[in-house]
Amino acid sequence: MRLFTAEAMRLADQKATQIGYPSLLLMDTAGRKVARALLQAYPNRRVVVLCGKGNNGGDGLAAARWMRVWGCEVEVYAAEGQQGDAKAMRQALESHKLTIRPLTDWQPTPGTVLLDALFGTGLNRPLQGFYADLVGKINQSGLSVVAADLPSGLPYVPHVEADLTVALAALKLEHVFYPHRAACGKILLAEIGMPPEALADESLPELLTPQALHALLPPRPGNAHKGNVGRVLVVGGYPSYTGAPALSAIAAYRAGAGLVTVAYPQEAAVVPPLEAVRLPVAGWSHAALKPAKAEAVAVGMGAGPSGKEAAKAVLELGLPTLLDADALHSETVEEFAGAGIPTVITPHPGEAARLLQSSAQEVAQAPLEAARTLAERFAVTVVLKGGPTVIAENGRLAVNTTGNPAMATGGMGDVLSGVIGAFLAAGLAPWDAARLGVYLHGLAGDLLARVGMLAHELADALPQARKQLAQGQVRPYWH
Numbered sequence: 196m197r198l199f200t201a202e203a204m205r206l207a208d209q210k211a212t213q214i215g216y217p218s219l220l221l222m223d224t225a226g227r228k229v230a231r232a233l234l235q236a237y238p239n240r241r242v243v244v245l246c247g248k249g250n251n252g253g254d255g256l257a258a259a260r261w262m263r264v265w266g267c268e269v270e271v272y273a274a275e276g277q278q279g280d281a282k283a284m285r286q287a288l289e290s291h292k293l294t295i296r297p298l299t300d301w302q303p304t305p306g307t308v309l310l311d312a313l314f315g316t317g318l319n320r321p322l323q324g325f326y327a328d329l330v331g332k333i334n335q336s337g338l339s340v341v342a343a344d345l346p347s348g349l350p351y352v353p354h355v356e357a358d359l360t361v362a363l364a365a366l367k368l369e370h371v372f373y374p375h376r377a378a379c380g381k382i383l384l385a386e387i388g389m390p391p392e393a394l395a396d397e398s399l400p401e402l403l404t405p406q407a408l409h410a411l412l413p414p415r416p417g418n419a420h421k422g423n424v425g426r427v428l429v430v431g432g433y434p435s436y437t438g439a440p441a442l443s444a445i446a447a448y449r450a451g452a453g454l455v456t457v458a459y460p461q462e463a464a465v466v467p468p469l470e471a472v473r474l475p476v477a478g479w480s481h482a483a484l485k486p487a488k489a490e491a492v493a494v495g496m497g498a499g500p501s502g503k504e505a506a507k508a509v510l511e512l513g514l515p516t517l518l519d520a521d522a523l524h525s526e527t528v529e530e531f532a533g534a535g536i537p538t539v540i541t542p543h544p545g546e547a548a549r550l551l552q553s554s555a556q557e558v559a560q561a562p563l564e565a566a567r568t569l570a571e572r573f574a575v576t577v578v579l580k581g582g583p584t585v586i587a588e589n590g591r592l593a594v595n596t597t598g599n600p601a602m603a604t605g606g607m608g609d610v611l612s613g614v615i616g617a618f619l620a621a622g623l624a625p626w627d628a629a630r631l632g633v634y635l636h637g638l639a640g641d642l643l644a645r646v647g648m649l650a651h652e653l654a655d656a657l658p659q660a661r662k663q664l665a666q667g668q669v670r671p672y673w674h
């Protein structure tokens with residue numbers, strides 16, 4: 196499944212028409228799906244539809260007609276000047292003898308539910324004047340609002356704050372990235388009959404779905420033993436950061452690793468889980484790490500100022516490696532890529548900014564671009580953590596669809612490193628290990644989804660998340 200921009204959606208619409216699918220049919224289906232979703236969410240309420248003059252307004256006019264056909268109480272206020280399909284929808288509605296009132300006449304009526312069909316993906320500048328005031332009036336009305344495709348005004352300010360948004364044909368950036376996603380309320384994706392060919396644009400970012408991720412889960416053979424399902428070496432820790440490598444180790448086990456070894460400076464009081472092999476070292480060196488039995492390494496968690504040295508020692512092992520936290524330095528990443536080692540880096544926006552020599556704010560504002568640039572510049576697999584996390588590798592992008600803000604606590608990143616490390620050790624390619632790891636980590640967070648959860652609690656929820664994914668029980672947030 197792909198993530199669309201407004202422009203990509205316009206091209207998809209065009210392609211659908213080119214290959215013979217009538218656009219009027221798309222609009223009618225869009226209207227019917229929006230109407231159905233609204234009535235399911237707000238049964239037995241008087242509906243007020245507010246329509247703009249573009250195709251988003253056309254969806255609203257079609258929705259109003261279907262609600263009328265189904266015998267619902269519906270009032271319509273619309274801008275003048277519809278063209279093409281939207282004009283046809285206006286005529287179709289008028290043929291049902293429903294009065295269409297001027298948009299300027301609308302006043303909030305208590306108890307009604309609003310269908311916002313003012314603007315969708317066609318908006319190319321912030322709303323001003325009458326429409327800005329109208330959006331303000333909608334938001335202040337306290338009425339329940341259902342948005343057709345997008346809350347009107349997005350991606351700019353002002354915009355409608357919806358309770359429910361029915362995304363048409365595909366999810367767009369605003370349905371996925373915060374803060375815009377928050378304005379959508381609950382999100383439902385409506386299939387509107389678009390030919391699949393029109394939506395299959397491989398150049399767009401992939402949206403992680405349970406179906407796609409399910410297929411990546413490493414099998415657990417009947418004759419599994421701790422040596423053939425993936426052994427992870429966790430390298431990190433420092434006298435003042437003793438928890439980070441321990442958390443990674445717990446998470447690697449919880450994600451399915453067969454054996455986890457934790458290497459840490461002997462002067463640091465790191466307490467790995469009971470089940471891990473301990474490897475205290477007197478200074479970071481290849482020789483000190485060599486005894487560890489592992490198929491993949493996660494390095495840098497809580498390594499403090501010794502992160503670079505720790506990574507250098509890991510480099511010589513030549514194993515697939517995840518570089519996190521204190522191992523995230525330009526020279527280090529370049530060395531791993533230069534040595535041809537399959538490498539995943541997991542920066543948060545601050546660390547990404549350090550690697551890109553920009554600011555955390557710039558990274559957070561354009562995460563897709565930042566992740567893509569990092570992957571190009573360093574030739575590694577990039578996991579850029581955020582709301583949501585973006586994964587990039589060699590010209591391709593993926594966006595995570597699990598996780599929640601309660602996960603913004605210390606240690607969550609260490610847990611993620613352990614999870615991805617476990618999947619690297621199980622033999623997954625960096626692109627697959629990163630996508631599966633990020634998705635499962637977020638899914639475990641969603642199972643708990645309460646402010647105040649701790650990183651080790653999330654790690655403990657990983658087996659349940661994995662089981663749900665394996666059994667096909669995960670419902671994405673747009674269902």
Ligand SMILES: NC(=O)C1=CN([C@@H]2O[C@H](COP(=O)(O)OP(=O)(O)OC[C@H]3O[C@@H](n4cnc5c(N)ncnc54)[C@H](O)[C@@H]3O)[C@@H](O)[C@H]2O)[C@@H](O)CC1
Pocket residue numbers: 208218221222223225247248249250251252253254313314315316317318319320321322323326343344345363387
């Ligand atoms: N085949 C298609 O094209 C389909 C499109 N659909 C709907 O069409 C929408 C996109 O339709 P449009 O491209 O017509 O765009 P919109 O309906 O989102 O808005 C465009 C209209 O707003 C005006 N406008 C743009 N910026 C403005 C501003 N700042 N202030 C005031 N007016 C402004 C434009 O002149 C135009 O009349 C989608 O979001 C979706 O709801 C659906 O009907 C499904 C099929």
Ligand SMILES: [K+]
Pocket residue numbers: 251311312313314315342343344345346347
């Ligand atoms: K809208």
